[in-house]
Amino acid sequence: MTHTLPPYSLRDPFPWYDALREQSPVMRDPKSGLWMVFGYDDVQRTLSDWKAFSSERGRPRGENAQTALSSSIISTDPPRHRQLRSLVEQAFTPRQVRALEPRIAQLVDELLSPVQGAGRMDFIRDFAYPLPVIVIAEILGIPATDRDAFKRWSDAVVTGDPSGSREMGAYFARLIEQRRADPGDDLISGLIAAQLDGEHLDTQELLGFCILLLVAGNETTTNLLANTLLCWQDAPEAYDRVRADRTLLPGTIEESLRYRSPVQSMYRVAAQDVELGGQTIPEGSPVLAWIGSANRDPAQFPEPGTFDPARTPNRHLAFGNGVHFCLGAPLARLEASVALNAVLDRLPDLRVALDASLDAIPSQIVYGVKALPVTFG
Numbered sequence: 001m002t003h004t005l006p007p008y009s010l011r012d013p014f015p016w017y018d019a020l021r022e023q024s025p026v027m028r029d030p031k032s033g034l035w036m037v038f039g040y041d042d043v044q045r046t047l048s049d050w051k052a053f054s055s056e057r058g059r060p061r062g063e064n065a066q067t068a069l070s071s072s073i074i075s076t077d078p079p080r081h082r083q084l085r086s087l088v089e090q091a092f093t094p095r096q097v098r099a100l101e102p103r104i105a106q107l108v109d110e111l112l113s114p115v116q117g118a119g120r121m122d123f124i125r126d127f128a129y130p131l132p133v134i135v136i137a138e139i140l141g142i143p144a145t146d147r148d149a150f151k152r153w154s155d156a157v158v159t160g161d162p163s164g165s166r167e168m169g170a171y172f173a174r175l176i177e178q179r180r181a182d183p184g185d186d187l188i189s190g191l192i193a194a195q196l197d198g199e200h201l202d203t204q205e206l207l208g209f210c211i212l213l214l215v216a217g218n219e220t221t222t223n224l225l226a227n228t229l230l231c232w233q234d235a236p237e238a239y240d241r242v243r244a245d246r247t248l249l250p251g252t253i254e255e256s257l258r259y260r261s262p263v264q265s266m267y268r269v270a271a272q273d274v275e276l277g278g279q280t281i282p283e284g285s286p287v288l289a290w291i292g293s294a295n296r297d298p299a300q301f302p303e304p305g306t307f308d309p310a311r312t313p314n315r316h317l318a319f320g321n322g323v324h325f326c327l328g329a330p331l332a333r334l335e336a337s338v339a340l341n342a343v344l345d346r347l348p349d350l351r352v353a354l355d356a357s358l359d360a361i362p363s364q365i366v367y368g369v370k371a372l373p374v375t376f377g
Contacts, residue, residue: 048322141186
């Protein structure tokens with residue numbers, strides 16, 4: 001017996017997830033030919049079992065930003081993935097991430113001070129967008145004058161706009177050549193210098209990593225910050241609790257990652273015939289793992305529709321799983337912790353503005369809103 005599905009909505013995909021997780025937890029979409037996976041255990045396996053679900057197969061190749069991503073760690077399988085990740089980790093250690101905390105705190109202060117007395121701001125434009133962009137730009141060694149183009153380029157990759165992607169690819173290619181000639185104390189120079197078994201990253205791999213870091217490092221953290229405010233709007237008592245007890249902030253960040261995951265889906269290709277959820281997915285089939293659905297699966301999370309900052313355990317899949325677990329997770333958590341602590345201290349009675357029009361980012365992968373007007377005391 002087929003049930004009527006609720007409509008899919010970028011702004012609120014969760015009822016659609018709930019229905020499909022119940023009715024067809026692993027299904028082939030007849031229109032696109034895409035296999036879609038909705039349950040926690042199946043999504044976790046799709047993300048982590050690289051022998052069955054490849055990140056590499058079916059990726060486009062060529063000389064532009066979209067295809068440069070196919071040379072980055074997000075689009076490779078072991079053993080090449082392990083080599084790339086080891087090179088990147090040499091230039092991106094937990095100690096180096098922790099060392100960024102004073103600079104992040106300084107940037108948070110610089111961004112909040114001008115708006116603090118106004119009682120109103122666009123939380124994304126004035127704070128949640130510039131903070132991670134400046135952090136990533138400084139890590140990559142990008143001149144402050146070039147930062148304004150970042151948002152346009154980042155949005156272009158997320159929404160599939162080829163012109164912005166080309167522009168970004170050309171920019172990073174020039175920057176990589178400059179760093180080869182004149183290395184600095186930045187991540188791009190570090191990646192150029194890094195070696196594993198005498199091997200360096202080639203230009204396409206460097207380009208892919210720069211683009212991945214820019215998009216993943218700013219878009220997702222922007223949405224983590226903004227989505228946390230939307231979680232507090234859904235659950236005002238959770239906002240009051242974390243204001244009163246700041247030890248709940250780490251749990252608040254993890255629950256925000258689960259409840260409104262900044263990345264809702266990840267793409268794989270079946271590397272062989274795979275049995276999953278009672279279905280056989282044929283080799284070569286495109287597969288979409290719905291992280292946003294897995295993170296609301298009642299089999300894994302009791303009362304998944306409740307935002308609970310004290311939820312434990314909270315084994316969400318917001319940063320992926322297995323060999324592809326997000327390299328930038330420690331940085332995202334650090335930025336969110338410093339930023340949200342300051343927001344709780346300095347913007348009392350924070351509310352989404354009553355007249356706010358919350359328009360979803362036009363992407364099935366990245367989840368958030370384009371603008372977030374807020375008011376505060």
